[in-house]
Amino acid sequence: MIRCAGKSVLHKTSKNILKIIPSSIPKACNNHIINSHVSQRFYNSTRHLFDEMPQRAQRLYTNFFDVLNLVECCKMRPNLQSVVNVHALALKAGVLAHLPASTSLVMAYSRGGDYASSVAVFGEICCKDVVVWNAMITSAVNNGLVRDAVCVFVQMLQDGIKFDSLTLVIVVSAVSRTTIRLACLELIHSLGVKNSLLSDCDLRNALINSYAKRGDLGSSERMFRETEMKNKISWNSLISGCLSNDRLDKSLWYFKKMVSCGTEVDNVSLSCAISASTSLLDLSNGKVVHGFAIKLGYNETAHVSVLNSLVSLYSKCGDVDAAETVFKRIYVKDLVSWNTMINGFSSNGMILEAFDLLRQMQLTGSILPDAVTILSLLSLCADSMLLIEGKTLHGFVIRSFSRFNRSCVLVMNSLMNMYSKCNQMEKAETLFTSTQDIDLISWNTMISGYAQNGNSRFAQLLFKKLMHRCLKCTLSTVLAVLSSCNSPEFLRFGESVHSWQLKLGFSNNILSINSLICMYTSCGDLKASYALLQSVSTVADTACWNAMITGCTQNGYYSESLETFKLMRRESDTKHDFVTLVNVISACGNLDLVFHGRLVHGFAHKTLVDKDVRVMNALITMYGRFGDVDSAMLVFDLCSNPNLCSWNCIISALSQNKKAKTVLQLFQNLDFKPDEITNSTILSACTQLGSIRHGKQVHGHVLRSNFHENCFIVAALIDMYSNCGRLDISICLFNSSSEKNIASWNSMISAYGFKILQPYV
Structure with a gap:
C-alpha cells in the first residue's frame, strides 16, 4: 500500500512537471549544455559514478574483460565508427548483459553525437537502475x-x-539553461x-545557481x-548570480564576506x-581586488580569465596604460x-x-580575429568616420566569410552603420x-x-515598407524614424x-516622449511640444526639459x-546639467543678451557646472x-x-572680432592637430591681414592634411x-x-567683384 501511494504521488508530480514544460525549447548551441563552473563538477563526476555502485556487479567471464575495456575506451574517447564496431563486438561477446557496459555504451553514443543510437541502446536494457537513467x-x-x-x-518518476541527488543535479542544471x-x-x-536529498551539497549548489540564473535571486540567497x-562553489554560485542579475553591490559584498570567512x-x-567593479566603474575597488589576486599568486602565467577581467x-x-601593462604580461x-x-583601445x-x-x-x-574583433573595430570606424579603415575591414570580412558565417547579420549590420555614418548610404543600401537574413536591427540601421544623412523621405519610405511587411517594431524603430521628421x-x-x-504602448517611455518633443519642435509645432512636456511634468527628468530647450x-x-x-527652474525640482546650460548660453549669444548671458555664467559658476x-x-x-574678447580669453x-573645440571657439571668437594677429599667435601654440x-x-584671419605668406603656409598644411576637397576650406x-x-x-x-x-x-563672385572695383578704390 505504501509503495502504491508513493507511486501515485510521483505520477502526480510528473504530470505537473509536464504541464509546466513549454511545447518547444530551443536547442542549445553547445553540445555540452551544462558547462558552467558550478555544474561542470557534477557532470564530470558522472563519468565515474556510473561505475562505482557495488550492487551492480555481476558474474563475469574472463574473456569479457577485453571487450569491457574497449567499451570503456569508447566512452572516454568517443568516435562514432569505433563505437559502432565495439557495439557489434559487445553483442557477439554478450557483454551488454553487464549493466555498467550498457551504461557506458549509452554514454559513448551520446558523446559521439548519435543520440538516436543512445536512445535505442537505452530501450534495450531490461533492468534499468538509477545510474542508467542518469546516463540517459x-x-x-x-x-x-x-x-x-x-x-x-518524468518517465523515470x-x-x-x-532517483538520487545526482539525478536532480543533472535536471536542475539542465533546466537553468x-x-x-x-x-x-x-x-x-x-x-x-520530499526525498530528503537536500543534504547533498552539490544539489544545493545547483539550486543556488539555477535560481539565480532564472532571475529569482531571493530564492537563491x-x-x-x-x-x-x-x-567554494556555493559562494561562487551566489556571487556570479548577483552579477548576472545586475546586483553588483551584492556581488562585491558576498565576495568580501567569502574572503572574511576564510573560504578559498x-x-x-576574482573574475x-x-x-562587478568594472560595471560600477569603481577603479579603486578593482585595484584592491587586483592586489588581492597578486597576493594569492594569480600572476601572468596562469588564470587568463582573471587577467582578461583586469584588462x-x-x-x-580609462586607465589604458595599466590595461596594456596587464595585457603584455599575459603569458x-x-x-x-x-x-x-x-x-579597450577602441572605447x-x-x-x-x-x-x-x-x-x-x-x-x-x-x-585569428573573430566577429567580436571586427564589430569592435567597425564601431570605432563608425564613430570616428574612418571610411578607408572601414573598407579594409569590409574586405577582410569578405575574404574570411566562412569564419563569420554564423555572425553574418551582426557584422553586416555593423558595416551598414559604419557606411551610413561615413555618408556612404549607397554602399549601406x-x-x-x-x-539574405536581414533582421529588425538591419531595418533600424x-x-x-x-x-542622419538628410534623406528624410527615404527613411520614411523604408519605414512604411517595414510596416507593410508586418514586422514587429521596437522603440529603436520609433526613435530612428522620428529623427527624420525635422521640418514642417x-x-x-x-x-x-x-x-x-500610442497604439504600440510606448506612450509612457521617457525616451519616446523626448523624441516626440524634439520632432514637434523641429516641425515648428511648439504647442504640441509644450503639451507633451506638461503631460509628463510629474515624472519629467532633466532629459525631458533638455529635449525642449535643445529643440528650441x-x-x-x-x-x-x-x-x-525659467519654467524649469520655477516649476520643477529637476536639476540642470551641462546640456541645459550649453543651450541656454547659446540662446543668450544668438539674441545678443549680454546681461542675461553674464547671469547664466554666474549661475553656472555657482552650481559648479562651469x-x-x-x-x-x-x-x-x-x-x-x-564682442567681449577679454572675457572670452x-x-x-x-x-x-x-x-x-576650445581652441576653435577662441580662434573663431578672435577672428570674428578682427583680432587676426592674436589668432595667428594662438595658432602657433595649438596643442592639437x-x-x-x-x-x-x-x-579667414590671413584674409583680414592680407598676409599671403601665412596663407600659403596654411594652404600647404591643408594639402598635407587632405582637407583641400572640403568646400568651405x-x-x-x-x-x-x-x-x-x-x-x-x-x-x-x-x-x-x-x-x-x-x-x-559666393567667394568666387566676391573675388571677381573685388577685382572689378579695385581701379575705383
Missing part, C-alpha cells in the same frame, strides 16, 4: 535536447524508479525536499543561507569581483585577451593603437539589399542612416508615427528656449558674439583641459588669395574644385 538524462542534455532530458526524468518556467524548477526543488556547509578564493570569484577593468575605467593570450584589449578613442594591435594579432598566426513639411507624418506609437535652441526659437529654462569643458566652449562662443585661460574648422578660421582659400591680389590662384582653385557649394560660388 545526461545524454539528452549533452546533445542539447533539454526537453527530452526532462521527459526522461512514472515508472517508480527511485532553458526558458522553462520557474515553477518547474520549484517542483524539482520540492522533490528534493535563501537556499545559500540554509546551506550549513558552504564550499579561485579564478571564478566576478573584478567584473577590461582598467580600459573601461598565453587567448582570443578574449586580444578582443578585450582591442575593445578610449585610440585608433592607431587598436589597429596596430589587430596587426600584431594577425602576425601571431595562432589566433547595397549591403542591405544583398544580405538603414532608417536611422537615411535620417514632415509634421503630418510625425503625427501619424505618434498615433502609431537648435531650431532658432531662442526666446522660447530661455522661457523653458568647469565642464563643453560649458566653457559655449561661454567662449557667447562672449565672442558679444579669460574663460579660455581658466579652462584646465581645453580640447580642439588642426581640423577643417581650424584651417578655415585661420585662413576651398571657399576660404579663394577669399584669401583674391584678397591678397592673386585672383589667378583663386580661379584655379575654383575650377579644380570637384564639389562646389554656395560658399564657393
